[in-house]
Amino acid sequence: MMIKLFKFLSSKSQVEMIKRGLIVPPGATEKPTKTVTDLLEDFTRSVLGPENRHKSNNMGREHLYKYLPATQAELPVRRMSDSYDTAIIPLGTDMSMREKYMTFHKTIRIGRLLEDLDIFAVTLCYRHILNPKQPSNVSISPYSIVTACVDQIDISHVPLRHDADIRLRGHVTWVGKSSLEATMEVDQIDEKTNAWNTVTNARFVMVSRDPMNKGSAIVNQLLPETEGEKALFRKGEENKERRTQMQTTSLFRKPPSEQERLIIHDQFLRTIDWKSMSFKTRIKPANSVWMADAKLKNMIICHPENRNRFNKIFGGFLMRLAVELAWANCYVYCKSLPTVVHVDDILFRKPVEIGSLLYFSSQVVYTQGHYVMVRVSAEVVQPEDGTHDLTNVFHFTLKTDGMAPEVIPRTYQEAMMFLDGRRHFMDTEHPSPAGGPLAKL
Known part of the structure; x- marks a missing residue:
């Protein structure tokens, strides 16, 4: 720079x-x-x-x-x-x-x-x-x-x-x-x-x-x-x-834009089996991965060793676990060593108590060229009733030497995760494919 x-x-x-x-x-x-x-x-x-x-x-x-x-x-x-x-x-x-x-x-x-x-x-x-x-x-x-x-x-x-x-x-x-x-x-x-x-x-x-x-x-x-x-x-x-x-414009509050709807529909058309013309039959395009197959999960026990001065689990510790899980997920997904290049919009919704069972779920939500966007969520699990309480959301952009396989959503829920990941990626500056000055993709 x-x-x-x-x-x-x-x-x-x-x-x-x-x-x-x-x-x-x-x-x-x-x-x-x-x-x-x-x-x-x-x-x-x-x-x-x-x-x-x-x-x-x-x-x-x-x-x-x-x-x-x-x-x-x-x-x-x-x-x-x-x-x-x-x-x-x-x-x-x-x-x-x-x-x-x-x-x-x-x-x-x-x-x-x-x-x-x-x-x-x-x-x-x-x-x-x-x-x-x-x-x-x-x-x-x-x-x-x-x-x-x-x-x-x-x-x-x-x-x-x-x-x-x-x-x-x-x-x-x-x-x-x-x-x-x-x-x-x-x-x-x-x-x-x-x-x-x-x-x-x-x-x-x-x-x-x-x-x-x-x-x-x-x-x-x-x-x-x-x-x-x-x-x-x-x-x-x-x-x-x-x-x-x-x-205000979150997909949890408002529907996708016209451009985003066209992107999702285009993905749908590229996965249709034109021989059967059936909504049930989907074909995965070449060099792509179904979003459902691009996950990696982990569960940890929150011990006092990882507390902060106010007897809650240290936020930096949670970030370390999340970024390392995202990195491992991207490594498995791309089959080559990735590099973390951007972190954004990490939300600390609720403090995590000592003694909690914390469930981490990482998901590849968007890819473009050499870049992979991984979303990681952290939820406190209550074993007694099986409920999950969302405490943290993390967004990481990673880069690989080769071209990343395209991630393809199959359900509406996955399509919304794809669009949310795309929004985060588009708000981030990355080097142009030619290796020139920073440019927004």
């Missing part, structure tokens, strides 16, 4: 730099001084307190309600630079960490990176919050920051190295009353040039909750001062409107 530099004067006549959607404050160091482990330990100690034992509920947090503000006017306005932070994953020097992040073909496990990004986004939001109502001798924050959705993650088509340091950096770029958008980038060091190359851009939407995670909690307003900051803030507003529009 090209590095775009926009120079402008701030109110203090300082020059700031916008680099791939981030504003890097003046004086920021190129190489972080703390690791992701240091970041988590500092965050735990200074924000959440020392308690880390599993509890059946959020005991010991009820007294924190009195420190929450009633309006945003009670909180000081914050700036984007206030939440800026960096951390390093020292894969170049830490052998034990390298083992944790390395795949069997010596690239980086994207699932591990998603876990780190989820934690990093939470810490950025806590850095944004400044609450005068909280006494200095009270270290535990009355806020509970949780992930609402992963809006978008773009991953470089060049595989990440397993033996070179990775840098995380980011800051809050948009704030509502209780919701925050954290924009982050992932860089990897080029040891030959000693330069950091951006390999991933990510945008998470977080929500602020009360101490018991039962209701929303108001956070500080964000004041964009420079033209660059205002552009980032406007982008956050546009992202919010886009998500609202997607919900």
Whole structure:
């Protein structure tokens, strides 16, 4: 990607730099001084307190309600630079960490990176919050920051190295009353040039909750001062409107468009047995797979080991399981090693309780050229009555070296999944087939 530099004067006549959607404050160091482990330990100690034992509920947090503000006017306005932070994953020097992040073909496990990004986004939001109502001798924050959705993650088509340091950096770029958008980038060091190359851009939407995670909690307003900051803030507003529009036009609410209906009917015509002229008999086109045969499933037990600080299952852990299942499904489907290139619209509908039986179902829903769109759903299963409660939905785009087989729906339900996958894919930028500049397919 090209590095775009926009120079402008701030109110203090300082020059700031916008680099791939981030504003890097003046004086920021190129190489972080703390690791992701240091970041988590500092965050735990200074924000959440020392308690880390599993509890059946959020005991010991009820007294924190009195420190929450009633309006945003009670909180000081914050700036984007206030939440800026960096951390390093020292894969170049830490052998034990390298083992944790390395795949069997010596690239980086994207699932591990998603876990780190989820934690990093939470810490950025806590850095944004400044609450005068909280006494200095009270270290535990009355806020509970949780992930609402992963809006978008773009991953470089060049595989990440397993033996070179990775840098995380980011800051809050948009704030509502209780919701925050954290924009982050992932860089990897080029040891030959000693330069950091951006390999991933990510945008998470977080929500602020009360101490018991039962209701929303108001956070500080964000004041964009420079033209660059205002552009980032406007982008956050546009992202919010886009998500609202997607919900309004969802196939769960409105029928397919005329163009989409024609696409589905054309698929139907291509699967007709013209000799029998029967609606019951369907013939699979060459180099295609019935959607019903493009599934892969998994069931896990949610143990306390994978909890977050609020005694729910850690969202990053769920993302790791989902992306690895999607990758395995795509591998089986295409019969060649795929690469995850895009993550979008991961919805965290409900928290997952410790002790839950969590059922993951991955489905290839759309293919085009070298690209495969995989949808993964997570449901809590109640063994006593057999009911399923949807908690998470994930969307992943993967790329293979060869042309992916076309996925063909047979039922109306599958046709709707196909169209939904197509919508997600069309909203994503991918390299053109000729390998030229980024273009929307």
